[in-house]
Amino acid sequence: MNIKIYSVYALFFFGLIVNAQQVLTTDEAIKLALEHNYGIKIANNTVKVAENNTGVLNSGYLPTLTGNAGASIDVQDTEGQRVEGDPVATNGVETRRYNASLDLNYTLFDGLGRLYNYKRLKEEYQLSELEARETIEKTMLQLFSIYYSVAQLSENTDALEETLVISKDRLARASYQFDFGQSTKLSVLNAEVDINNDSINLINAKQQLRNTKRDLNVVLGNQMGDGFNVDTDLSFLLALNKNKLLEKTKANNVSLLQVDRNINISQYDIKTNKAQLLPTIGLIGSYGWNESSTDNNPLAFTIQSTTSGFSGGLNLSWNLFDGGGTLTRVKNSKIVLENQKLQKEQLNIDVERNFNNAWDDYQNKLVVFEVQEDNIKTALNNFNRTHEKFKLGQVTSIEFRQAQLNLLNAELSRNQAKYNAKLAELTVLQLSGEILNVAL
Structure with missing residues (x-):
């Protein structure tokens, strides 16, 4: 009997429950978050306020x-x-x-003050749209982070359930051998201890899974009940091109676009203050x-x-002299504009560094995932061989347990590596402004 047979046993016991639960796909999760997430709703309402401010009724021209x-x-x-x-x-x-x-x-x-103020309101509206987009991007990243945590914990729970099934089979075998005088009571006690440890690990994993599902439901605006699962199948966008993504980052990164809008706003502030010098x-x-x-x-x-x-x-x-207040505001607005330009230069450096770090992290985690995939094959082969020898009495229960734990640790490490690589990919897409434009 090998690990595949144990997997069948585990699915037999838990399959009915799993099938009865709704599977929440990533597309459905995105749709629910966009419609019901409270942070996104607030950001959209802020955009509506900015849009109202750009209307003719707030222009000063009537x-x-x-x-x-x-x-x-x-x-x-x-x-x-x-x-x-x-x-x-x-x-x-x-x-x-x-x-x-x-x-x-x-x-x-009025010295063209209304015109510059109206253009400033237009820039503020575009800035509010960028802020809403930033909120959506961060919410999507948060959504996927929790979603894939649920997926990882689900697969971890399955692995722990399989481990528990194997430990129970080992206890039954040890008890049978003890009854017929083929082994000592120590083998039975060791098997019971291992079952207890596996049960505790499974209980803790299930509790962590329930808690993480609740976290995911909060991001979705509490639109899901307790009985849902997530899709554990995922793929990577291996055709990503670093240079093209870097160009998109410089052109579409939401933080850089926000700085551009703030620079435009500061320029209109200067003109609006200068307009106060005219009649x-x-x-x-x-x-x-x-x-x-x-x-x-x-x-x-x-x-x-x-x-x-x-x-x-x-x-x-015509306010011929107001004590120098207008001139002071003009000077200060010019300094604010200079600071905005300096911030843009600094942000360009930071964004490019963050992108390169994120890209290297993504490539590294893809390699780690591939290594962990190979490690699974080795651990599974080792377990199957050890299990055959254990049935023939050629290895001790301690050696069998070690092979079992090696396989479990390999599965847990593979699961973590898989979802870490996917989240690293999403971080690259978020920095380049593409997280809302690609099929995930």
């Missing part, structure tokens, strides 16, 4: 129209003297006044209505008067 209305009543005692010399006195004279107006205010020229010309217009009426006032020439009509004009405002 006029303002204000409506005003009012009413007042005065009650006064009056005394006076007519031209003829007769004195007149009146108590409780009531005067009512009403008014309403529509006032228009429109800036014709502002505005257009004003108004339509008004006023009514005044007086009751029982013998001194009044009229008891009611009403006026209405249009008025309009131009105004000019």
Whole structure:
């Protein structure tokens, strides 16, 4: 009996449970994360706010129209003297006044400040899109990191289950041999100890697997139940070209693109501050209505008067000197722009270094994975040979156990190497801005 037969036994016991569980593919996980991840939702809402800010209603190019209305009543005692010399006195004279107006205010020229501010808002909108893209890329990397951790733990759990089946078969064999006087009680006790250790390892692995599935569900916006598995089959993009990816990194890396947007914003900040040194010309217009009426006032020439009509004009405002505040803002905005350019130069160096490190790490982990694949074949061959000799009594239970552990460790190391290599590949794609553009 070899390891393949043990695998069949393990699948027999656990196959019904596995088949009843939903298999979450990477494509489905990506779709769920894009739709339900809270970080991505918040980033998308931030983009909507920036988009609203770039609309014509926030541009400053539209006029303002204000409506005003009012009413007042005065009650006064009056005394006076007519031209003829007769004195007149009146108590409780009531005067009512009403008014309403529509006032228009429109800036014709403000030193082009509105234009630069509008362009700045456009840049901020594009920056918010890049920030949302960065959030999505980081979320995807986090998603795959946890997804492949679940896959690795699933395969580790399968390996531990197979190991436990082998240990139970060994205990049954040792007990049978002891009953017929072919071995000592020590072999039985050693087998029982190994079963206990294998059981503990399996229990811990299953608990870790459940915890990691919950972590994955958090990234997915809690859209999955407890009973799901992940796809453990994966492939590598072995056709990746380093030079082409490096060019894409310099052109599409989200951090570099964000620096470009910040540089543009700083340039518009300089122009906006300089615009404050120029005059502002505005257009004003108004339509008004006023009514005044007086009751029982013998001194009044009229008891009611009403006026209405249009008025309009131009105004000019020029802040000739504001204590140097505007000049200071211009100087500071130029320094901010210089810092942005320096940050871009530094970031170019950092991004290229990070890409080269990530690429070398990816290539190294691919080699490690290939070595671990070969190691599995060697460990499996060694176990099968040792197992045959163990059945013939040519090796001790300790030697058999060592071969069993060697195979288990080789499987665990292979699983880790496989998913480490895939995550290294995803890191390269994320740095080059391609993680959302390739089929994974």
